Amino acid sequence: MIIHNPDPKTGEGEIWGRGPNIMLGYYKNEERTREVLTEDGWFKTGDLGVFDEKGNLTHKGRLKNMIVGANGENIYPEEIESLINNYRHVVESLVVEQKGKLVALVHFDREELEKKWHEMTTELTHDVKEIAQKVDETITELTDELKHYINERVNKFSKIQSFHSHPEPFKKTATQKIKRFLYNKENEEKKG
Numbered sequence: 001m002i003i004h005n006p007d008p009k010t011g012e013g014e015i016w017g018r019g020p021n022i023m024l025g026y027y028k029n030e031e032r033t034r035e036v037l038t039e040d041g042w043f044k045t046g047d048l049g050v051f052d053e054k055g056n057l058t059h060k061g062r063l064k065n066m067i068v069g070a071n072g073e074n075i076y077p078e079e080i081e082s083l084i085n086n087y088r089h090v091v092e093s094l095v096v097e098q099k100g101k102l103v104a105l106v107h108f109d110r111e112e113l114e115k116k117w118h119e120m121t122t123e124l125t126h127d128v129k130e131i132a133q134k135v136d137e138t139i140t141e142l143t144d145e146l147k148h149y150i151n152e153r154v155n156k157f158s159k160i161q162s163f164h165s166h167p168e169p170f171k172k173t174a175t176q177k178i179k180r181f182l183y184n185k186e187n188e189e190k191k192g
Helices: 030-036 077-085 110-120 128-153 180-191
Strands: 002-004 013-017 043-051 057-062 090-098 101-108 162-165
Touching: 002 043, 030 043, 057 077, 077 090, 077 101, 077 128, 090 180, 101 128, 110 128, 128 162
Parallel strands: 101 162
Antiparallel strands: 002 013, 013 043, 043 057, 090 101
C-alpha cells in the first residue's frame, strides 16, 4: 500500500495497492480496468488515507465524497456521519454541502420514540395525534442537542451549520450503502 501524491502538509492522499491479492481487472470491461489500474499494476482504491509515524494506515473517507471547504480544507463526511450515527435515537445520517455550508440530514428512529411515549402515558387509550406531536417535539430537541454535541467534537471547518430531520430511511444500494449521489443531486437542484 502507498499513498499516491500525498498532500505535503497533511500526508493525505489516495490509497493505492499492488500485489497478488489485488484484482486483475473488471471482467470484460477494459475501459473501467484502465481507470482503476495503472500500467505497472497499482490499484487506485478511490479511498483517502494517511500513514501515521508508526506506519499505520488511517482511512479518511472516499475521494468522491470528500468536500472541499471554503479555505481548501478537506472535509470527510463519513467521519462526521460516524459521530452522528452513534448519537441516541439516530438510525442514519448524511452530511452534504449546500450553498457552501455543511448540512446534516438525520433519520431518527421514530418508531422507538413513539414506543417510548406510549410507555410513558398511563392512559388506556393513546391519542395518536398527541403522541405524534410529542415525538416531533422530541426530534426537534434531539436535533438541537445533536448540533451542539457534534460541533463540539469536530474541527472548526467541519462544523455543521444546520441539521434537518429526514423522515424516512435514505435510499440505498443493494449492498446497503446510502445512494449519496441522489441527495447531493437534490441539494444541487435546491441551490438552483
